[in-house]
Amino acid sequence: MTGHPELTRNQSLVLKALDKAEGPLSAYTILDLLRDDGFRAPLQVYRALEKLQEFGLVHRLESINAFVACADPHCHRHSMIAFAICENCGRVDEFSDETVEARLGEWVAANRFKPAKTTIEIRGNCAACAAQAQ
Numbered sequence: 001m002t003g004h005p006e007l008t009r010n011q012s013l014v015l016k017a018l019d020k021a022e023g024p025l026s027a028y029t030i031l032d033l034l035r036d037d038g039f040r041a042p043l044q045v046y047r048a049l050e051k052l053q054e055f056g057l058v059h060r061l062e063s064i065n066a067f068v069a070c071a072d073p074h075c076h077r078h079s080m081i082a083f084a085i086c087e088n089c090g091r092v093d094e095f096s097d098e099t100v101e102a103r104l105g106e107w108v109a110a111n112r113f114k115p116a117k118t119t120i121e122i123r124g125n126c127a128a129c130a131a132q133a134q
Contacts, residue, residue, distance in 0.1 A: 071093075084126070
């Protein structure tokens, strides 16, 4: 975690819970996992998540209102990060695509649009789940 401010105890615990998770976790699931560590209120989790997102260590998956630890510590180099979310097993793949990022940038410039945030999520079945379904 070099290059990031020192994490508070709560931030470290939340990040560790996300790192160990098999898939995305909701804030309430994180709260349940950390009750033995002294977490009592959702606000404790949301504050930690907010800071971890600012540091680029955690991403929020908008479509399922859940969080994942950043898979690529260098992803902050890209302004556009995309996620492929398997609706069957919950696997999340994080990636960036320079072509898509460039095309979105062209559209933004051409339309003089001022984006505040870009989130791209693809939902469906991962290769393993798709193969099982056949």
